[in-house]
Amino acid sequence: MGELVLxxxxxxxxxxxxxxxxxxxxCQYLTxxxxxxxxxxxxxxxxxxxxxxxxxxxxxxxxxxxGVINLRGSVVPVVDLGARLGRGVLTLTRRSCIVLVExxxxxxxGHVLGMLVDEVKNILDISREDxxxxxxxxxxIRTDFIEAMGRVEDVFVIILSMDHVLSIQELAALRRIxxxxxxxxxxxxx
Amino acid sequence: xNLEDARQAFIGExxxxxxxxxDALLTLEExxxxxxxxxxxxxxxxxxxxxxxxxxxxxxxxxxxxxxxLMDQVRSGQRPxxxxxxxxxxxxRDHTARLVEVIEEQGPDxxxxxQFGEVLREAGESLLQRLGQSGATSPxxxxxxxxxxxxxxxxxxSSELWMITLEFGADAFRNGMDxxxxxxxxxxxxxxxxxxxLLRLDPSQEEGxxxxxxxxxxxxxxxxxxxxxxxxGVFEFADQDCEIRILEPESTHSRYMELxxxxxxxxxxxxxxxxxxxxxxxxxxxxxxxxxxxxxxSACSMTSCSNLRRRLGEILVEQGSVKSAVVEQAAKTxxxxxxxxxxxxxxxxxxxxxxxxxxxxxxxxxxxxxxIRVMVNRAGIDDATEVVDGVDYLVSEIRDSALQLRMVxxxxxxxxxxxVVRDASQELGKQIDLVITGGETELDKTVIERLTDPxxxxxxxxxxxxxxxPDVRAxxxxxxxxxxxxxxxxxxxxxxxxxxxxxxxxxxxxIRAKAEARGLxxxxxxxxxxxxxxxIFAPGLSTKEEATNLSGRGVGMDVVRSNIEAxxxxxxxxxxxxxxxxxxxxxxxxxxIIEGFLVGAGExxxxxxxxxxxxxVEMEAADxxxxxxxxxxxxxxEVLPFIRLAEIFESGGTREAGRRESxxxxxxxxxxxxxxxxxxxxxxxxxxxxxxxxxxxxRGVAGAxxxxxxxxxxxxxxxxxxxxxxxxxxxxxxxxxxx
Numbered sequence: 001m002g003e004l005v006l007x008x009x010x011x012x013x014x015x016x017x018x019x020x021x022x023x024x025x026x027c028q029y030l031t032x033x034x035x036x037x038x039x040x041x042x043x044x045x046x047x048x049x050x051x052x053x054x055x056x057x058x059x060x061x062x063x064x065x066x067g068v069i070n071l072r073g074s075v076v077p078v079v080d081l082g083a084r085l086g087r088g089v090l091t092l093t094r095r096s097c098i099v100l101v102e103x104x105x106x107x108x109x110g111h112v113l114g115m116l117v118d119e120v121k122n123i124l125d126i127s128r129e130d131x132x133x134x135x136x137x138x139x140x141i142r143t144d145f146i147e148a149m150g151r152v153e154d155v156f157v158i159i160l161s162m163d164h165v166l167s168i169q170e171l172a173a174l175r176r177i178x179x180x181x182x183x184x185x186x187x188x189x190x
Numbered sequence: 191x192n193l194e195d196a197r198q199a200f201i202g203e204x205x206x207x208x209x210x211x212x213d214a215l216l217t218l219e220e221x222x223x224x225x226x227x228x229x230x231x232x233x234x235x236x237x238x239x240x241x242x243x244x245x246x247x248x249x250x251x252x253x254x255x256x257x258x259x260l261m262d263q264v265r266s267g268q269r270p271x272x273x274x275x276x277x278x279x280x281x282x283r284d285h286t287a288r289l290v291e292v293i294e295e296q297g298p299d300x301x302x303x304x305q306f307g308e309v310l311r312e313a314g315e316s317l318l319q320r321l322g323q324s325g326a327t328s329p330x331x332x333x334x335x336x337x338x339x340x341x342x343x344x345x346x347x348s349s350e351l352w353m354i355t356l357e358f359g360a361d362a363f364r365n366g367m368d369x370x371x372x373x374x375x376x377x378x379x380x381x382x383x384x385x386x387x388l389l390r391l392d393p394s395q396e397e398g399x400x401x402x403x404x405x406x407x408x409x410x411x412x413x414x415x416x417x418x419x420x421x422x423g424v425f426e427f428a429d430q431d432c433e434i435r436i437l438e439p440e441s442t443h444s445r446y447m448e449l450x451x452x453x454x455x456x457x458x459x460x461x462x463x464x465x466x467x468x469x470x471x472x473x474x475x476x477x478x479x480x481x482x483x484x485x486x487x488s489a490c491s492m493t494s495c496s497n498l499r500r501r502l503g504e505i506l507v508e509q510g511s512v513k514s515a516v517v518e519q520a521a522k523t524x525x526x527x528x529x530x531x532x533x534x535x536x537x538x539x540x541x542x543x544x545x546x547x548x549x550x551x552x553x554x555x556x557x558x559x560x561x562i563r564v565m566v567n568r569a570g571i572d573d574a575t576e577v578v579d580g581v582d583y584l585v586s587e588i589r590d591s592a593l594q595l596r597m598v599x600x601x602x603x604x605x606x607x608x609x610v611v612r613d614a615s616q617e618l619g620k621q622i623d624l625v626i627t628g629g630e631t632e633l634d635k636t637v638i639e640r641l642t643d644p645x646x647x648x649x650x651x652x653x654x655x656x657x658x659x660p661d662v663r664a665x666x667x668x669x670x671x672x673x674x675x676x677x678x679x680x681x682x683x684x685x686x687x688x689x690x691x692x693x694x695x696x697x698x699x700x701i702r703a704k705a706e707a708r709g710l711x712x713x714x715x716x717x718x719x720x721x722x723x724x725x726i727f728a729p730g731l732s733t734k735e736e737a738t739n740l741s742g743r744g745v746g747m748d749v750v751r752s753n754i755e756a757x758x759x760x761x762x763x764x765x766x767x768x769x770x771x772x773x774x775x776x777x778x779x780x781x782x783i784i785e786g787f788l789v790g791a792g793e794x795x796x797x798x799x800x801x802x803x804x805x806x807v808e809m810e811a812a813d814x815x816x817x818x819x820x821x822x823x824x825x826x827x828e829v830l831p832f833i834r835l836a837e838i839f840e841s842g843g844t845r846e847a848g849r850r851e852s853x854x855x856x857x858x859x860x861x862x863x864x865x866x867x868x869x870x871x872x873x874x875x876x877x878x879x880x881x882x883x884x885x886x887x888x889r890g891v892a893g894a895x896x897x898x899x900x901x902x903x904x905x906x907x908x909x910x911x912x913x914x915x916x917x918x919x920x921x922x923x924x925x926x927x928x929x
Contacts, residue, residue, distance in 0.1 A: 053900075054900070054901050054902075056794075056894070056901060056902040056903070056904070057793070057794060058881070058885060058888065058891070058904065059794070059838075059839030059840060059890075059891070059904075060839065060840075060888060060889075060890070061885070061888065065884070068881065068894060068902050069902070070896050070900055070901065070902050073554065073557070073896065074879065075879045075880070075881060075882065075894045075896070075902060076882075077881075077882060077884045077885070105883055109883075111882065111883060111884075113884075168883055168884065171884055172883065172884060172886065172887065
C-alpha cells in the first residue's frame with residue numbers, strides 16, 4: 001500500500017523530471033482505475049489519498065453516496081466513483097483507495113469529499129500538446145464529466161472534470177429528486 | 191485595548207443599557223412610581239451620554255443629555271411621569287438606538303466625525319421638543335437649595351451655572367490681593383454671567399471702618415465646562431485670605447450623584463475621599479472639614495466611626511462645599527459597596543469564541559476518552575479499568591461544566607417581547623397582557639440567539655391573529671384585555687417553551703379550505719383535526735385574509751418550523767376555536783454534546799439521544815399488529831406505533847427468524863414511539879458532528895458522531911423519523927416531507 005501514498009518526495013522527483021523538459025508545458029495528473037478503465041484527474045484538486053477505512057453507510061441516500069468516514073475527527077462523505085459513473089457500486093478490495101478532493105459549492109465554500117476508486121495507479125506528466133478535447137460521442141461516461149483526453153504512449157486516458165463529477169449542487173439536487181420520487185411513491189402506496 | 195475594540199465594547203454596552211432602559215420603561219408603564227426603574231432609565235441615558243462623550247459622538251451626547259435632564263426632573267418629582275411621556279421616552283430610547291446604529295454602520299474607518307444625517311437630527315430635535323413642551327426646566331427643589339450664602343439668593347439661579355461666593359478676609363488688601371484679578375482669571379475659564387458685589391459692613395462693628403481692610407464679598411454666577419478642582423484652583427492663591435464656596439451647577443450635581451453611584455468598588459474609601467474622587471469636593475475643602483471635625487471630635491470625644499462619618503458629611507454641608515443630597519448619596523454608595531462587591535465579582539465577561547474553542551476541545555476530549563476505554567477493554571488491562579472509570583467521570587463532569595458556561599437564562603430573550611407586544615397591541619388597538627413565567631430556565635446561548643426570530647413570529651401571530659379586539663372579546667364574554675402567556679421549563683433533557691393566548695383560536699375549516707385552495711390537500715382526504723392544524727406549518731399558508739404590518743404574508747409558520755427543526759427541536763400546536771391557541775416548542779438543551787444510546791440495526795449502528803429514550807423492552811412479536819400500513823404494538827395495554835430501524839433505513843443484513851429484537855421506546859413532545867433494533871449497545875457521550883452540505887436534506891438523521899473505535903455512528907432525529915414514517919402514509923405528512 002505504501003506506493004499508493006503520495007509522498008512529498010515522490011512528487012518532488014517528478015517535478016524535477018518535468019523541469020528537464022521545461023520547453024514544454026507539462027501538467028500532472030493522478031491516474032486511478034475504476035473497474036478495468038484507467039482514469040485521470042488533475043493533481044491540483046487532490047488533498048490526499050488514504051486507504052479505505054471503515055465506511056459508515058448513510059441510509060436513504062443514492063447508491064453513489066457510499067457513506068461517511070472519520071478523517072482525523074471530521075466526518076467526510078465518500079462518493080463511489082463506480083456508481084457515479086454508472087458502472088455500478090464498487091466492491092472493496094485490498095487495493096481500494098479514497099482520493100480526498102476539495103470541491104467548491106455554489107456559495108464558494110470549500111468542502112472535502114472522498115472519492116472511492118478501485119486502485120490508484122501513478123502520477124503522469126502530460127504535456128499540453130498531448131491533451132485533446134473530449135469526444136462528442138462514443139464514450140460511455142457522461143460527456144460533461146470528461147474534461148479532456150490525455151495521450152499517454154499512444155493510449156488515451158479520460159481526464160475527469162472534478163467540478164462536474166463531484167458537483168455539490170448536483171449531488172444535493174439529485175438527492176432531492178430521489179427523495180421526491182421516494183415520497184411520491186410512498187404516497188401512492190396505501 | 192485598541193480603538194476598534196473599545197468601539198465594539200461601546201456598542202455592546204449601549205445595546206445592553208438600552209435593553210435595560212426598555213425593561214424599566216415597561217415596568218414604569220405599569221407602575222410609574224417604581225423608583226428603581228426610574229433610576230434605571232436615568233442611569234442608562236446618563237451612562238450612554240458619558241461613554242459617547244469619550245468617543246466624541248456629540249449628537250448622542252446632546253440627545254441623551256436632554257433625556258437625562260428630564261429624567262432627573264422626574265426623579266426629583268418636579269415632573270409627573272405621564273403615559274404620553276413614557277411613550278415619548280420609548281421613542282427616545284429607539285432614537286438613541288438608531289444613532290448608535292449609525293455609529294456601528296460607519297465602522298472603524300469613519301474617523302471620529304460620524305455623519306448622522308439630516309433626518310436623524312431632525313427626528314431627534316422634534317423628540318426633544320416634545321420632551322421640553324411638557325414641562326420647562328423648573329426651579330430647584332427647595333430641599334436641594336444651598337442652605338448658606340445670602341448672596342446666592344440674589345443671583346439668577348439656574349441649573350447650568352456654578353455658584354461661587356468669595357468672602358475676602360479683612361487683611362486681603364494688606365496682603366496685596368487684587369480681588370478683580372481673580373475675577374479676570376476666572377473669566378478666562380468660562381463666562382461670568384453675573385457678578386454681584388456685597389459689602390460686609392456691620393454698623394455695630396466696634397473698631398469702625400478701616401479703609402485698609404477689605405469688606406468685599408462677591409457672588410458669581412459662572413458658566414463653564416471646567417470641573418470644580420480647576421475652578422477652585424483659581425482662588426488657590428487667595429486661600430489664606432478668602433472664604434470660598436463653590437456650588438456646582440444642577441447638572442453637574444446630578445453627575446456627581448451618578449458618579450457616586452457608579453464609583454468602582456475597589457476605589458471606595460472614606461466618604462471624603464469619595465467626594466474628592468468624583469470631583470464634588472476639592473482636596474482643600476476636605477482638609478478643612480477634617481480639621482474642623484478633629485477639633486470637634488476631641489471636644490466631644492466622640493470616636494464611633496459611623497458618627498464620625500455622618501459628622502464629616504454634616505460639616506461639609508455646613509461649609510457649603512457640597513450639597514446634602516450628594517453627601518447622602520456618597521454615604522449610600524459607601525454602605526452598599528460591600529454588598530455590591532460580592533454580587534458583581536461573581537460574573538466575568540468572556541469572549542464567546544474562547545468558550546466555543548473550549549467546548550470544541552472538550553468534545554475532542556470526550557471522543558479521546560471513549561477511545562481509551564475501547565483500547566483498555568481490548569487489551570484486557572484490568573488494572574487500568576478503574577483509572578479509566580475515573581477519567582470518564584471527570585470528563586463527563588468537565589463536559590457538563592463547560593456546557594454550563596454557555597447556558598444563559600431564557601429571560602434575556604423573552605423579556606424583549608414585552609416591547610413587541612406593547613407596540614403591536616397599541617398599533618392594533620388591542621389590550622394585551624404578556625405574562626412570562628420560567629424566565630430563569632437556562633438554555634445554550636446559541637440556541638437562544640436562533641430562537642428569537644421564530645419566537646418573535648409566534649408572538650406577533652398571537653397578537654395579530656390570536657387576540658381579538660376588546661369589543662369582539664366583550665361580545666364573546668371574555669375579559670377586554672387578552673393574555674399571552676410565555677412559559678419556559680425543563681422537561682427530560684429538553685427545554686419547552688409554550689406560547690399560549692386566550693384569543694380566537696385557529697379555525698380548522700378555514701385552514702382546510704385554504705390548504706385545498708393551495709392544493710396542499712385533496713378535498714376528499716380525511717384528516718384528523720390536529721393534522722389539519724399542522725397544515726399551517728406548510729409553506730405558503732396564511733389564514734388571515736389580508737396581510738398586516740405584523741404578520742400574515744404566508745411565509746411565517748413554515749419558517750418557524752424549519753428554524754426550530756434546524757435547532758433539532760420540534761413545534762406542536764394546540765388550539766380550540768374561541769378559547770385560544772398554544773404553540774409548544776421543544777428544544778434540546780445544547781447543540782454540541784449529548785448523552786447518547788447506541789443501538790445496532792442490521793449492519794448499521796445508530797445513536798438515539800438518551801434524553802428521548804423512555805425505556806427498552808424485549809420485543810414480543812406476538813403483540814405486534816399491522817394496521818393501515820403502520821405497525822403497532824401492545825405495550826402493557828398501551829397502543830404504541832413502532833418502526834423497524836433496519837427496515838426504514840434498509841440496513842441490510844439478514845434477520846434470522848426468531849432472533850431476539852429489542853424495542854426502544856422513545857419520547858418526543860407528547861408522543862411516544864417504538865424503535866425496533868437488533869441490539870442495545872449501551873450509553874455513551876456523543877459529540878455531534880454535522881454531516882455537511884451533502885446531507886442537508888437527509889431526514890431522520892440529526893448528525894454523526896465518532897465512536898471510541900474511530901467508527902462513525904449516525905445520530906437519529908426521532909421526531910423527524912416519525913414524520914418520515916407518517917409522511918409515507920398521511921397527506922398532511924406529505925406536505926411536510928416535501929418542504
